[in-house]
Amino acid sequence: MTVGVNPKQRKIAMNIMLAPMEGVVDHRMREILTAIGGYHSCVSEFVRVTDSLLPAKVFRRISPELNDAGSTPAGTPVTVQLLGGNPETMAANANKAIELGAPGIDINFGCPSRLVNRKAGGAILLKNPAHIHDVVKAVREVVATDIPLSAKLRLGYDNTDLAIDNALAVQAAGADFITVHARTRADGYKSPARWGWLARINESTHIPVVANGDINSVEDYLRCRQISGCDDVMIGRGAIATPDLAKQIRSQQQDIAYKPMTWDEIRPLLLQMGQSMEATVKDKHIGMRIKQWLVYLKRDYIEAQRCFENIRKISSFSEIKNIL
Ligand SMILES: Cc1cc2nc3c(=O)[nH]c(=O)nc-3n(C[C@H](O)[C@H](O)[C@H](O)COP(=O)(O)O)c2cc1C
Secondary structure, three states: OOOOOOOOOOOOOOOEEEOOEOOOEOHHHHHHHHHHOOOOEEEEEEEEOOOOOOOHHHHHHHOHHHHHOOEOOOOOEEEEEEEOOOHHHHHHHHHHHHHOOOOOEEEEEOOOOHHHHHOOOHHHHHHOHHHHHHHHHHHHHHOOOOOOEEEEEEEEOOOOOOHHHHHHHHHHOOOOEEEEEEEEOOOOOOOOOOHHHHHHHHHHOOOOEEEEOOOOOHHHHHHHHHHHOOOEEEEOHHHHHOOOHHHHHHHHHHOOOOOOOOHHHHHHHHHHHHHHHOOOOOHHHHHHHHHHHHHHHOOOOHHHHHHHHHHOOOOOHHHHHHHO
């Protein structure tokens, strides 16, 4: 199957994005996954904006790629994600991110955290399309039109009543595209993601809608595109569970034969992750990180399950290294 041309105005040239995942997809994971290939772009973990202009070091900590023209070593651009509800400070911080070299800005309207929601940021704003509009509009005013501006929405807070209104608010405020995680906040991360809703939002908007939620295989990708009508997708947990998922999808799109990575090819990536942390992170925290990744990998690789069992009781990476 070849990828059709979306009649919508496009500012994203290809169509697989790596999702932001706080505590999971950091710059190390982005480096590993984009080196495997298939990703058009990534979105950073969120920079939390409250009532002040944040110093450059905060942006550089969350997206160290800013020190490297805003791209991973493989050359994949990393959009900086901002989370907050104050239009003025969101605009000021977006401006700062751009000055620091961010190749794009994304605004998070999906974070379910109670703490964040209590401070009027993340998914709570899905209850108020006018507020979403004000935040996106203020940010658009400082983000030049040659720099992509997007917003990441869920379908709603506790129901889908405002799903389309929220998407229209983002569009009216001048965003270039919208990413929709096809669940409400109340849905959490429950499967199945509601791809049918993506179709309704896609049909109601003229800017591209990027489909997100439960794309864990090439088959899911094809089905999601068919149901949602969205050309572009964003992949979250599936990208961690199947490190070459974007490459598998790209090969399918281009009709190129591709042999999915084997466990023997995945295992060195775990070592690479651990070793890249050795200079700066405590040994036991590296061990936790390796186990965290193995929990995702267990879904596709039986060997990851065995490996997890072997290291379950070991906390130090120095010891885990020998087993890996
Ligand atoms: C551990 C974790 C951390 C996440 N962190 C963020 C984040 O920082 N910003 C954001 O917009 N979404 C975040 N998300 C949501 C994902 O980007 C994505 O929308 C969600 O996981 C659904 O996609 P999936 O089914 O492909 O995983 C996070 C999800 C998880 C599971």
